[in-house]
Ligand code: SAM
């Protein structure tokens with residue numbers, strides 16, 4: 455059941471002052487929901503092999519929430535105690551109006567962290583505007599430093615654009631940049647130590663993610679490509695001794711450090727180490743569907759209440775509050791019976 459409670463502020467995400475205490479969203483298992491991932495498009499300029507089929511049909515544009523509606527969703531969630539928003543997709547930087555949206559979200563009272571997940575192909579162009587808008591953290595997907603491999607993994611991407619995006623983000627002053635790497639046994643697992651070296655040299659965090667069975671992919675078997683976080687860790691430790699970080703900040707990643715480097719090396723292990731008991735997040739798709747779990751189908755339409763009364767936020771608010779009772783206890787990924795979840799990561803909002 456949904457309850458209203460008042461909580462102490464969590465560990466600050468950023469240097470922003472702690473938000474005033476607010477009513478909190480609490481699900482049926484007592485978990486507080488303080489983090490929303492908001493997808494602003496399902497489209498992308500790449501086709502990463504684990505994320506999308508090569509031939510994708512994207513949503514008609516008129517079905518997407520408008521920039522104003524996306525801002526309203528962000529505002530309503532923050533009024534309900536959410537203090538961290540991550541803008542994602544698809545590729546968020548190809549959505550027209552993304553900077554305007556960031557500027558609006560960056561002003562929200564109560565928001566302590568505004569984050570972006572991007573493939574960085576357009577980051578060089580937008581880094582300054584994103585920084586000015588108040589984005590605190592950027593996660594950048596990077597699965598290989600090798601141009602040919604990168605192209606194969608993304609089907610036609612240019613790694614140089616990503617590297618330029620990273621440099622631009624560093625130059626304009628982003629201090630919290632994290633690389634995300636989905637490790638696949640026969641594509642890039644052997645390159646993991648080199649990716650760690652790059653992250654350490656550049657002062658970036660890096661997380662390795664076990665591939666999740668979201669959507670049907672025909673060109674590789676997900677079970678055959680599976681490589682566990684433990685395997686990756688021992689591969690990394692052959693070159694970089696790792697020490698666990700005590701403070702894991704409540705998210706799904708488990709972090710380690712190497713030597714005196716400031717970078718954190720994380721592992722997100724949906725298969726080998728379930729993290730659902732501390733889940734604090736929900737997702738909203740680009741068409742306004744509230745997904746209560748990454749790995750389950752439970753969802754609620756927010757677009758209908760949003761459009762039914764654009765000038766009255768109460769129905770949207772009530773729909774969000776009522777949805778909390780439907781948040782499942784945990785995901786049930788099983789690589790042997792893929793796919794259990796038919797939506798791709800780009801429609802889910804990774
Ligand atoms: N386009 C942006 C990007 O690539 O960073 C944002 C959206 S993307 C869906 C978000 C994250 O989901 C990326 O880090 C990507 O590597 C990850 N991802 C996509 N499909 C995945 C899958 N099947 N399993 C695990 N992670 C996946």
Ligand code: SF4
Nearest residue numbers: 498500502505544573
């Ligand atoms: Fe695009 Fe990101 Fe999916 Fe790659 S992971 S296809 S960059 S949405």
